[in-house]
Amino acid sequence: MNKEKLFVARWILLFLMMLPMTVTAKVRLPHIISDGMVLQQQTEVRLWGWNDPGKKIKVSVSWSQNPYIVQTGTDGKWMVRVKTPKGGDTPYRITFDDGEKTVVNQVLIGEVYVCGGQSNMEMTLKGYGDCPIEGYNEAVLASIHEQNIHYVKMPHRMSMHPLEDTPCEWKSISPETVTDCSAIGYFFASLLQRTLNVPVGLVEAYRGGSRVEGWLDRENLSKYTKEPLDSAKIVAAEFDPARRCMVWHNGVFAPILNYTVNGILFYQGCSNVGDPGNQYSERLELLVKQWRKQFGLGDIPFYNVQLAPYWCGNDMGTNFMHLREQQYIASKKIPNSVLICLDDLVYPYERRQLHPCQKRQIGERIAYHALNKQYGMKNILCESPTFKEMRISNDTCYLRLDNTYGAMNLMEDVCGFELAGEDKVFHPAKAEKIEWKDLGFVITCPEVKKPVALRYAFRNFYPGNLKNAAGLPLYPFRTDDWELK
Structure with missing residues (x-):
């Protein structure tokens, strides 16, 4: 009996000695390097x-x-x-x-992009409750021919330290899988794939409800913000996990930083509404610098999506518009970046909808910029018109715009403009197209005899209707620097 026990013990010992070799000898890969990538x-x-x-x-x-x-x-x-x-x-x-x-x-070998941000980028083709995606059936049917688009989702993992790996799986687009893909990402990839005739990979790394601070790393948060960095203090400062700083960088983004990508699509900002001064634009600029440094791929393109108009408790307020303005300011400071204007992509009945249904146009507008700027298709018109200059004479403002491509869509019934005098009270204004150093508009308002400042679509929900020859909307703007209410 003792000999039998000794025999068994020797075999157990031999097994245990061999076990570490069996476990550690084989190459281990991160989940993102896997079949279908x-x-x-x-x-x-x-x-x-x-x-x-x-x-x-x-x-x-x-x-x-x-x-x-x-x-x-x-x-x-x-x-x-x-x-x-x-x-x-x-x-x-x-x-x-x-x-x-x-x-x-x-x-597959092709083009690879990251999809980042919060819930509007996370929004899949099947939408959310009470938030459908326009053109759902058409998109599902078209996906039969899109099997060369693959996507991989990073799970929502919070971490106090940067993770090297996270469970994920590449999926090929089909009618069965397309409904779980980011809608914006899919529509972007679809146009890119059909035009370039190469596969497109989407690395989906987002978190609905996240603030820009959630994607900053410990070093930047410590150096440039007063955000808490102790786990207990982070939880105490933000009851909502989605709004916590740093943890989404560590848990969602850190695992993809070694992957070789060709650009970043980003749609985020709602959770930062109310930030003071230029805080948001400064932190967004910081985030892009951080990502570019961490990817180590140079100044890869950053395609940022401007928030769509939203009532935010008051249609005529400007708190939501302030964040949209901050996005525009950041776009002028971040090299090789684009801001996609959505001022025309909200239906009137969606004024209280944070997740508007027109996602195809957003993905395609991003693709227009990529095709023009990254792939040399210079005949693709991709720029939205912007404010260029204004001249005031007596009771009249004369306005010029950039990026019109030689035409604007309206000569009359233009809406969205407001004028104010020295009292800083804005009133709806009338705009008519004129020929002034190419294309221009004359802006007048009976209530404002001596105009001082001009604004366009500069309210939470006050969309204008001006578009250029490419059918792209004019960015909201203001000529004043008055405090916002």
């Missing part, structure tokens, strides 16, 4: 993972006969840069071999 075309993409310290790993890619050899560091981490070919329909495989092979299949 899309890699950025014609560049050097980063592949990375973990293994035993000092372990040599051979990385073989099916588009090339030349393998890559990499050795893990003392911390067990490794990273290799792999050259990618031109994108196309061909699925590839990547083999990681440390003596035992790990294979990633159905790898």
Whole structure:
């Protein structure tokens, strides 16, 4: 009996001695490097993972006969840069071999973008309760032909420290999967894929309700803000987890920072309404600098979406408009960035709707900018008109705009303009198109005999109706610097 026990004990000991070798010997990859992923075309993409310290790993890619050899560091981490070919329909495989092979299949090569922000970017094609997506059926049917669009969602994980990995899975677009894809991301990718004829990958890293501070890292929050950085203080400061600082950077964004991408789509701001002064524009600029530094890919394009008009408790108030103005200010300070104007993409019945239904147009407007600026299609008209200059003579304002492309959509029945005199009280104004150093408008208001300041669509919910030759709306603007109410 004792011999039997000794025999069993020896076998258990031998098993335990072998167990660590079985667990740690094989290459471990982050979840984002997995079957169905899309890699950025014609560049050097980063592949990375973990293994035993000092372990040599051979990385073989099916588009090339030349393998890559990499050795893990003392911390067990490794990273290799792999050259990618031109994108196309061909699925590839990547083999990681440390003596035992790990294979990633159905790898596509094309264009890769991050979708970030809060609930309007997170909003899937199936929408939210009482918030449908316009054109849902048409989009689902069209997705039959969009299998070369793949997306991967980062789960909503809060963390006090940057995570290196998070559970996620790449999915190919089909009528069964498209409904869970970001609607804006999908419509962007669809137009891009059809135009460039290459696969498109979307890395979805967002959190509904998040503030811009939720995406800043500890270093920037400590250096430039007074946000709490102790876990207990963070929870005490924000009962709503979505609004907490830093934790979304650590849990959602940090795991994707090694992935090679070609740009960022961003739609966020509602949760920062009420921020004082230029705080939001300064922190958004800081965030873009942070991301570009962390990705290490240079000044990759930043496509920011301006908030749509929203009543915010008072149609004629300006608290919501102040945040939209901050987004515009940031767009002028952030290099290689674009602000997508949505002033025309809210129906009158959606004045109290934070999630307007017209998402296709947003994704396509982002794609117009990408096609023009990143892919050289200069005949694509992508810019919204902007304020250029104003001249006042007696009771009349003369206005000029930039980015008209030689035409504006209305000669009369223009709405959205307001004039104010020295009393700083704004009144609705009449605008008529004139020929003044190309295209211009003359603005008058019977109640304002000596105008001092002009505003356009500068209320929470006071959309204008001016568009340029490309059908893109005029950005809201003001010529005064008076305090907002």
